[in-house]
Amino acid sequence: MTYPPHFDETLNKVKETRNFRKSQEIERLNDNERTRLIADFHPDYRDEGMEKLRIGANKGNRVPVELAKTLESYSIYNPDQLNLAEPDYCTDILIVGGGGAGCAAALTAHEGGAEVLMTTKLRLGDANTLMAEGGMCSPVRPEDSPYLHFIDTIGGGHYTNIPELVKALVSDGPEIAAWLMDMGVMFDYEEDGSLKVNHCGGHSRKRMLSCKDLTGLELMRVMRDELRDRQIPCLEFSPVVDLLLDENGACSGAVLYNMETGEMTTVHAKAVIMASGGIGRLHIQGFPTTNHYGATADGLVVAYRAGAELIHMDSIQYHPTGTVWPEQLLGQLITEVMRGQGAHLVNVNGERFVNELECRDTCASACIRECSERGNGVVTPTGFEGVWLDTPLIPDIKNHFVGIYQRFKKYDIDIQHEPILVYPTQHYQNGGLKINPQAETSLPGLYAAGEVAGGIQGKNRLAGNSLLDIFVYGRRAARRALEVNKDYGGSEKLTVEHIRDYHASLQELAVPKEQHSPVLLPDYTPAKQKAEV
Amino acid sequence: MADLIPIYYLGKKHLVPEGVTIMGAIELSGHRLVRGCGCRGGFCGACATVYRVPGDHQIKVGLACQTQIEEGMDVAILPYYPAQKILLNIRSEEDPVKTLYRMYPEMFRCLGCSACTKICPQDLSVMDIIAEAQRGNLTAVAEMSFDCVMCGLCASRCLAQMVPYNIAMSARRLYAYSSLPRPGYVDARIKEVEQGLYDGQIDELIDNGQEELQKLYAERDIECI
Numbered sequence: 135m136t137y138p139p140h141f142d143e144t145l146n147k148v149k150e151t152r153n154f155r156k157s158q159e160i161e162r163l164n165d166n167e168r169t170r171l172i173a174d175f176h177p178d179y180r181d182e183g184m185e186k187l188r189i190g191a192n193k194g195n196r197v198p199v200e201l202a203k204t205l206e207s208y209s210i211y212n213p214d215q216l217n218l219a220e221p222d223y224c225t226d227i228l229i230v231g232g233g234g235a236g237c238a239a240a241l242t243a244h245e246g247g248a249e250v251l252m253t254t255k256l257r258l259g260d261a262n263t264l265m266a267e268g269g270m271c272s273p274v275r276p277e278d279s280p281y282l283h284f285i286d287t288i289g290g291g292h293y294t295n296i297p298e299l300v301k302a303l304v305s306d307g308p309e310i311a312a313w314l315m316d317m318g319v320m321f322d323y324e325e326d327g328s329l330k331v332n333h334c335g336g337h338s339r340k341r342m343l344s345c346k347d348l349t350g351l352e353l354m355r356v357m358r359d360e361l362r363d364r365q366i367p368c369l370e371f372s373p374v375v376d377l378l379l380d381e382n383g384a385c386s387g388a389v390l391y392n393m394e395t396g397e398m399t400t401v402h403a404k405a406v407i408m409a410s411g412g413i414g415r416l417h418i419q420g421f422p423t424t425n426h427y428g429a430t431a432d433g434l435v436v437a438y439r440a441g442a443e444l445i446h447m448d449s450i451q452y453h454p455t456g457t458v459w460p461e462q463l464l465g466q467l468i469t470e471v472m473r474g475q476g477a478h479l480v481n482v483n484g485e486r487f488v489n490e491l492e493c494r495d496t497c498a499s500a501c502i503r504e505c506s507e508r509g510n511g512v513v514t515p516t517g518f519e520g521v522w523l524d525t526p527l528i529p530d531i532k533n534h535f536v537g538i539y540q541r542f543k544k545y546d547i548d549i550q551h552e553p554i555l556v557y558p559t560q561h562y563q564n565g566g567l568k569i570n571p572q573a574e575t576s577l578p579g580l581y582a583a584g585e586v587a588g589g590i591q592g593k594n595r596l597a598g599n600s601l602l603d604i605f606v607y608g609r610r611a612a613r614r615a616l617e618v619n620k621d622y623g624g625s626e627k628l629t630v631e632h633i634r635d636y637h638a639s640l641q642e643l644a645v646p647k648e649q650h651s652p653v654l655l656p657d658y659t660p661a662k663q664k665a666e667v
Numbered sequence: 668m669a670d671l672i673p674i675y676y677l678g679k680k681h682l683v684p685e686g687v688t689i690m691g692a693i694e695l696s697g698h699r700l701v702r703g704c705g706c707r708g709g710f711c712g713a714c715a716t717v718y719r720v721p722g723d724h725q726i727k728v729g730l731a732c733q734t735q736i737e738e739g740m741d742v743a744i745l746p747y748y749p750a751q752k753i754l755l756n757i758r759s760e761e762d763p764v765k766t767l768y769r770m771y772p773e774m775f776r777c778l779g780c781s782a783c784t785k786i787c788p789q790d791l792s793v794m795d796i797i798a799e800a801q802r803g804n805l806t807a808v809a810e811m812s813f814d815c816v817m818c819g820l821c822a823s824r825c826l827a828q829m830v831p832y833n834i835a836m837s838a839r840r841l842y843a844y845s846s847l848p849r850p851g852y853v854d855a856r857i858k859e860v861e862q863g864l865y866d867g868q869i870d871e872l873i874d875n876g877q878e879e880l881q882k883l884y885a886e887r888d889i890e891c892i
Contacts, residue, residue, distance in 0.1 A: 256713070260705045279865065281865055304865075355836060362754070476892060658699075
């Protein structure tokens with residue numbers, strides 16, 4: 135595969151300018167310059183990509199067109215056909231999602247003595263957590279502190295974060311690191327026995343703990359192993375397609391859809407923890423994504439239909455460095471740590487155009503400006519455009535970034551000697567279900583943790599902060615649910631009245647009958663005529 | 668438009684564009700995957716795939732999301748393979764090596780056939796990993812098996828009928844738990860947080876409002892790379 139011959143000219147320029155760039159200082163932008171760059175080039179600011187919600191708790195709010203359509207849709211089944219008098223499962227705490235947040239919640243709830251049932255759309259552990267390369271930020275070093283981590287996170291989020299949520303995030307960070315070590319996670323260490331820490335965009339201290347460049351995989355497989363050791367039950371291939379309420383309007387369970395048999399089942403639970411992940415596979419504004427196959431905003435849909443409030447859903451994070459070539463890897467993540475270790479962002483002429491350690495929205499906007507207004511992008515044979523991430527600047531890249539090195543080697547690209555062509559890719563849903571520091575949503579009985587929750591990261595998340603947030607809020611959600619469950623006064627009587635009401639409102643808006651959600655999986659098959667079976 | 672070439676998915680012929688991945692080819696043939704598809708980025712091991720190409724007797728493997736198609740290849744995704752997992756109590760006082768031996772004694776039945784190594788889509792030296800496990804060298808097992816995505820292909824080929832990836836999983840956890848250092852500053856920081864050392868500082872930041880925060884953010888000193 136390697137690079138097409140017409141890349142030779144620009145590849146030579148990158149090589150020729152490498153030595154000069156090493157000693158070049160690129161100033162960071164001030165607040166005004168940064169705001170302007172983002173307003174001019176960040177996809178969140180494209181009016182044609184946004185639409186006002188016509189229904190629900192956030193009626194009138196501006197959200198991505200693709201999300202609006204998903205939220206303004208009918209359930210995928212007929213609510214009148216459920217047998218709510220005899221739920222198929224009864225449990226203390228139902229946990230929706232088998233990624234990092236769901237697993238942390240399940241382990242914590244189990245430690246607290248609750249009966250736990252997990253349910254997930256694909257296999258246990260199939261989630262964005264597993265794909266995280268860089269690492270998890272935690273202010274553990276003596277040179278660092280939760281205070282500094284707080285300032286970095288809230289400044290990076292442009293002061294839109296809910297401050298109390300950031301306080302909880304940074305305060306729990308050290309305990310989370312210890313909790314994971316106690317489970318047998320292989321973090322990276324220096325030879326003197328101190329934890330290896332990496333730098334990354336927007337942070338003022340090196341505070342990213344890593345497990346080589348497969349941090350998420352290591353965290354996920356350790357937690358999954360521990361869940362199995364404790365024999366915590368998990369229903370796989372069973373996504374949630376609606377929430378159930380009790381007669382007082384509190385969340386008291388869920389409707390599950392068995393994707394393999396088509397069967398609908400119901401769960402009664404005293405509390406539900408939503409940890410269903412993000413939105414990337416809705417392909418907001420047509421962007422490729424770094425996200426998992428199942429990231430289709432299911433949790434937002436079902437919670438919104440049940441009345442829960444959303445926050446910051448007009449804010450999507452585009453990671454500056456998604457792969458553009460080879461096309462087979464389109465949209466896949468190149469970790470930020472590469473920039474933290476010295477890789478430059480370089481245009482077609484071999485010039486740097488932004489300080490590589492700026493926040494993600496800033497770097498992404500700068501890449502888009504380079505490829506649009508300034509016309510300095512590198513165009514691929516099939517018309518995609520990107521800029522170079524100059525990886526040969528990184529010392530010992532082959533050992534430090536084994537996963538990425540191997541991935542490109544398969545396509546005859548040696549990242550020790552050649553740069554990687556990148557462009558922003560949809561990476562993270564900054565907003566989500568609005569929560570408080572105890573992970574409670576606006577709907578009683580419903581808790582949220584991980585990417586589906588919003589307000590923690592504000593409108594721009596810093597690298598390494600989501601791997602931390604899944605654990606912090608997964609554990610907080612479980613602890614709060616345990617506490618509330620002690621005085622559980624809910625009803626055994628389940629209802630879907632809220633779904634009937636929601637459907638009636640959709641009909642008033644003349645939403646077409648065949649528009650259903652959650653979409654559960656993206657469809658990458660060719661749009662041929664398919665028979666209805 | 669790329670040239671169309673034939674591939675066989677579960678024995679059925681499909682014409683697909685040259686250069687796509689096996690997963691892309693299956694989807695372009697009209698299949699919407701439920702099993703056998705996960706992260707689509709080579710991390711999760713959901714799409715372990717076995718295939719043969721014309722004129723070659725050997726069985727080949729790869730992750731469907733990471734492997735390019737070849738003309739005439741005959742493909743099957745192996746979405747699941749039964750595996751035995753022994754429950755581990757990571758906090759037990761037992762010697763970690765003895766724990767591993769007790770859990771998976773079948774590791775000593777390894778016949779040295781190397782079928783596991785040959786089939787690993789991550790190019791891990793699975794047989795050598797098992798040999799290190801037999802020697803009780805947990806450090807080596809942990810380092811050598813670190814890139815394992817637990818796809819299950821090694822277990823499908825093992826003549827001794829063991830599940831190498833679960834043995835390695837337990838070994839990594841035992842190694843990390845028993846051998847990796849826990850720097851004193853981690854527990855010191857946890858204690859500081861518990862004692863409320865940062866609560867006042869952070870609450871003050873919250874109370875002082877955005878302007879003050881903006882000033883502190885602009886003036887913060889940033890550690891060198």
